[in-house]
Amino acid sequence: MIFEAKDLRIYYKTKKGYVKAVDNINFSVEKGQTVGLVGESGCGKSTFGQGILKILPPTTYYSGNMRIEDIELVGLNENEIRKIRGKKIGMIFQDPMTSLNPVMKIEKLFFETLKTHEPDITEEEARERTAKVLEKVGIEPKRMSEYSFQFSGGMRQRVMIALALVLNPILVIADEPTTSLDVIVQAQIMKLLNELRKEYDMSMILITHDLGVVAEMADKICVMYAGHIVEEASSENLYYNPKHPYTKLLLKSIPNTDINDLELKYIPGFPPDLSNPPVGCRFSPRCPFKKEICEVKEPPIVEVEGSKVKCWLYSGVEK
């Protein structure tokens, strides 16, 4: 196992009290595996991704465990986590324009990154390694003397990917890596990520709201709703045999390319406010299958036909 989170809670401190963005989740990534994390805005998926690297506001409250290989992340201070960031865990953000420093040439960006972890590296060496990794992501190495704004959106995202890979991390977190891109560029980037993860035997956490994107890339999918992981399944199981009502409705609400399926479906209502989440199952106010118990008691996670589901429909307890 490369990465594991156990009973992990990440709460934001606000004037109104704690916002329970990630609330008691268990999550793991095996070597070479791509795990998709899917959910709507505000479900806590990005908080989780950024929480792994601890790039959240300093007042954020963590509890539980997070381990990368044998290193426990939850208790680490800023200096210690800095050795992990980039080196062991790489990150690809949604918006490459705001994540790449616009006043630094690409080669400088790479040099700085490399130097943080390998203080003895020379500029010459850094340039060599940059050239190699840029070539891997399909950018001509000579473009390393340009600035990020001279690249198109798709190319910029390739630079981001190269920057995340240059230190050979064991785990890459990709937070909505294709969301701001056009369909065709999106398909190109997905193809690239798929090739790279095979080549580098890379483990990846793919955070996205797009079930189509994860289905094409992930081995395992976790569906998040209001701070909880409500279902964990292989991508085939999730598509052909979804268990949780939320997953079922989410699957139905994505537009597909099937011309005969013209009925537009959606989940009525809105996700709850996480500073004051509903009692019991957090999906119960929107759930068409809710029972009495759902509004009273939080459901446990049970295993059904190879999937893990957090729903009273499957736990057999009717009390």
Place this chain on the structure above:
Amino acid sequence: MIRVENLKKYFPVKRTVGEILLRVPQRFVKAVDGISFTISKGETFGLVGESGSGKTTTGRLMLRLIEPTAGKIFFEDVDVTQLSKDELRKFRKNFQIIFQDPMAALNPYMKVGEAIKHGLEIHNIGGSNMERKKLVMEMLERVNLSPPEDFYYRYPHEISGGQRQRIVIARALILKPKFVVADEAIAMLDVSVRSQLLQLLIDLKNEFNLTFLFITHDLATTKYICNKIGVMYLGKIVEIGKFREIYNEPLHPYTKALISAVPEPDPKKKKKKLIPEGEVPNPINPPPGCKFHPRCPFAMDICKTVEPELKEVNGRLIACHLY
């Protein structure tokens, strides 16, 4: 009802002082380069393409938010491009636009109810202030923001993105327009909110008998609302036809690429993807011949020199030398 003829919009590229002194000729970005289409009453025309294809410029030209370089736009036999400023202002009541980013489209210092009412005031609809307010309340209710009193006095930052877009829709439709341009109206929203709003647009379209120009980069959403689709690439329309036919059997290589690029949630249906290499070329200096030929897997010699004209193939229009 709407007829666009050979519409063009060229944006001049800024020259440096040196270039002016050296008399380097003025260059242009041909954002929209001679497109023609018609939209019948009650129809929804989907304009699809990547960033930089000129679809948003087309939408803005239709409402004359920017002036066309050449071409004509007929709205029920009135040539919109020939209207004077005053005439245009009165005429604007007939067509409205819904922008992509509701936060940017709404004045942050104006209560959302007032923002909707503002249109009524400008066009002098509804007599007294009380009456106008009543109309706004009805409209808020209609876009499912109820109770309306709860929303009328709020500022844009106090409501969610989906609700904000509902306000923008309400503001556009309260003037009872005949024609609405929706420019990526639901692109910024979450999957389930997106579907809710798409359903709202479909319901309103039927209720008010609206004619829509639906601009989007996402082919998958067009199937719920569009009757007809036009695919744009670098300022040109490369394929126009009935939505169902294009979807079932895309003919132009670019349309094929667009459709196959839509991510597929079914893991067993690993489609054969026809993803073109490279990116959209620089519009200042587009390739000669067919603009798609450098990325086209079926490119022939003729494609490099002769630009294909739109011609009829199996009841639709295609600009491609393959047909």
